[in-house]
Amino acid sequence: MANEQLQEAVDALKKTKVRMTPQRHAILEFLFDSMSHPTADEIYKALEGKFPNMSVATVYNNLRVFKEVGIVKELTYGDSSSRFDCVTTDHYHVICSDCGKIVDFHYPGLDEVETLAEHVTGFQVNNHRMEVYGRCPECKNISKH
Amino acid sequence: MANEQLQEAVDALKKTKVRMTPQRHAILEFLFDSMSHPTADEIYKALEGKFPNMSVATVYNNLRVFKEVGIVKELTYGDSSSRFDCVTTDHYHVICSDCGKIVDFHYPGLDEVETLAEHVTGFQVNNHRMEVYGRCPECKNISKH
DNA sequence: TTCTTACATTATAATTCTTATAATTTATTT
DNA sequence: AAATAAATTATAAGAATTATAATGTAAGAA
Structure with missing residues (x-):
């Protein structure tokens, strides 16, 4: 299930001195739940109900962090914005x-x-x-x- | 040699109602000569000696045309600008x-x-x-x- | 060859995606 | 519970690419 992988990802983050915040958890949860490959903006829009004050920068920042830790991959295509995929x-x-x-x-x-x-x-x-x-x-x- | 491939590319364009202009020829020539994988801006800068009035838009427009015809490939990476490679x-x-x-x-x-x-x-x-x-x-x- | 027309180019403005900055808030450590 | 280091927010800035409108030009027809 997606939940186990999510837990693994959270654990991986804890080991690398990356703090767990509600925003980060929500972004990860969304990535693992939706088996699609959302753009940063799609993630931002999907979570603005839960976090009305969240900034787009937060999404980008955290996707970069996740990429550095290795739990998320960036997919770049010519036309539009990057898409993000959890490395499973x-x-x-x-x-x-x-x-x-x-x-x-x-x-x-x-x-x-x-x-x-x-x-x-x-x-x-x-x-x-x-x-x-x-x-x-x-x-x-x-x-x- | 690069010249033969350039000629093939020019012929391929003629068959598809795409007009041959000096700018287009120069862009193709540069792409086939330099075996590097230049960005649109690098192409633009490389040709501004020959075409002092050429617009960046021209480079982008033509790279798109070349892509549609299938003689050029776009390589996109997350960080910076796309690079272009002739399909050989x-x-x-x-x-x-x-x-x-x-x-x-x-x-x-x-x-x-x-x-x-x-x-x-x-x-x-x-x-x-x-x-x-x-x-x-x-x-x-x-x-x- | 000259004319005509549709396509290309130019210059500029606008868009879009992404990152940087500074102030505020929050998670972890002492 | 206080201190500190990191995260978030809001906003502005940056860079790459595309759209627009006016001008110029290639290629086929007369």
Whole structure:
């Protein structure tokens, strides 16, 4: 369940001298609950009922903190604002070029690519990013008519 | 050579009713010559000697056109501005997390990933993006001292 | 070749996303 | 419970990108 992962994330934060605040908890909760990949603004809007005085800066600040600790990943696409995804299991994303929908899919981590890149370039490789682009079933249908 | 690929790109544009202008040619030439991955602003600055009156908007507009035709790829990272890369052979990028340097490396296209994603998600997959992150040899040395 | 028209460019303003700043508030330590 | 270090807020500033309107130009037709 999402709750266990949330708890793990909270524990991870405690170990790194990062204080737990209601705002931080709410942002994390929202990220883990919604299995979507919200933008900073979406998070801000979703929580303004609970925290009418919360600042957008708080959302951005905390997303940066979460990224540094390693429990959140930033997804950047050309068009608009960044999206944020909690780092849970090893999954990748398929993104619809038409409507922007993001769908997760599982695939074994591309470790071979990392090691090859390391040998060929002399870099000390830490991680990678991979996304697949195409058209989602809905958009495929729309274009047929 | 870069010249042949440039010619191919120009031909591809002619077929799609996109007019060839001196500015467009210069932008393409710069992209194919420099095997780096310049930002829109870098392109703008590089060409202001040749085109003192060229507008930044022109660079952005044309990069968008090139992207739509499929001869240029946009690489977006969270922090700063997008970088642009001409779509040539199948190569991927290793990016230094410290200094931002981008180095190409060859690797067989990840076709299996695309087909798997297609089957699992029902998307019609067209392409993918993959990057490896780490620290370049230079930055590794710096941090040792 | 010249004319015409639709497309490109320019210059500027506007937007949008994100970060910086300073004052206030709050969580943790002593 | 007091002290301190960090987080939040509100606002302003910054940077990257896009929109707008006027002017200029490429490419096909006469």
